[in-house]
Amino acid sequence: DQQVKQNSPSLSVQEGRISILNCDYTNSMFDYFLWYKKYPAEGPTFLISISSIKDKNEDGRFTVFLNKSAKHLSLHIVPSQPGDSAVYFCAASTFGNEKLTFGTGTRLTIIP
Amino acid sequence: GAGVSQSPSNKVTEKGKDVELRCDPISGHTALYWYRQRLGQGLEFLIYFQGNSAPDKSGLPSDRFSAERTGESVSTLTIQRTQQEDSAVYLCASRPTGGSPYEQYFGPGTRLTVT
Numbered sequence: 001d002q003q004v005k006q007n008s009p010s011l012s013v014q015e016g017r018i019s020i021l022n023c024d025y026t027n028s029m030f031d032y033f034l035w036y037k038k039y040p041a042e043g044p045t046f047l048i049s050i051s052s053i054k055d056k057n058e059d060g061r062f063t064v065f066l067n068k069s070a071k072h073l074s075l076h077i078v079p080s081q082p083g084d085s086a087v088y089f090c091a092a093s094t095f096g097n098e099k100l101t102f103g104t105g106t107r108l109t110i111i112p
Numbered sequence: 113g114a115g116v117s118q119s120p121s122n123k124v125t126e127k128g129k130d131v132e133l134r135c136d137p138i139s140g141h142t143a144l145y146w147y148r149q150r151l152g153q154g155l156e157f158l159i160y161f162q163g164n165s166a167p168d169k170s171g172l173p174s175d176r177f178s179a180e181r182t183g184e185s186v187s188t189l190t191i192q193r194t195q196q197e198d199s200a201v202y203l204c205a206s207r208p209t210g211g212s213p214y215e216q217y218f219g220p221g222t223r224l225t226v227t
Contacts, residue, residue: 004154034214043116043203043218044155089154093214098143098168100214102154 003027004092006103014111019077021106023090026071030092034100035064035075038087047088048075077108085110114138116219118204124225125194133189133222137206144187145216146171146179148200155203161187194226 005024013019023033031052036044050057050064050073057064063076077084090103117136125131137144146158157171161181172178176195181187191198201223205216 002154006154032214036218041220043205043220045218046215049212049214091155091214098145098160098162099157099171100155100216101157102147104152104154 002104003030004090004101004103006088006090006106008106009104010107010109012109012111013080015082016079019075019080019084019108019110021075021077021088021090021108023073023075023103024071025073025092027092027101028071029094030101031095032093033064033066033073034091034093035062036089036091036102038089038105044089080108080110082110082112084108116204116206116217118202118219118222120222121220122223122225124227127196127226128193130190130192131194131224133191133202133224135187135189135204135206135219137185137187137204138208138217139185140208141206141217142184142209143207143216144181145205146187146189147203147205149203149221150197150200158189191224194224196226199224199226 034049035047037047038044048062066073087105087107089105091100119134144161147155149155159179160168176192179189201221203221205218207216
């Protein structure tokens, strides 16, 4: 039972354009959402997060949007850079719970 | 400073053998997590340590899996009588006391292949 879903296994975007990565979840108890970025042969690194009391959180080139009614979140990267090429994981949790539930990841390739 | 380290980086074992995977968290990090990622799947939570105790073992898939942590540092994940479905990348993560439970620092993982 995949509670966090990333339906696009891969995405290619031209350098300088916007990258949009999507994530859907089924568990309405989730109230905290995160994005992690992973390079080959390295562990995932935390990128950005959002609490369910917000619908948007921005950090530099990265913005996460949350649509609770649709149980959907997205990560926008603007402008996309070659160093953004990586696998991006969406994750979710409930307040006070140490356990993160991850999606399957989306491989983003930025084309120079 | 040093990040989370894991050893070995790769392990190939025969079905039925026991394996031990090691995690060295960042110094001073009291919380430690184990996850695994099977091919084509997301990271799957296995167990969480706070200090030396494990308040959440809910993700361990069977009694063949066990983990321990000593001295609030090193942790070992042991898989007994390995099966082919245990083949995966096993990831360890840690976070500091008082840090957000959601911002975990991951190691590079151990790739386990059971033949």
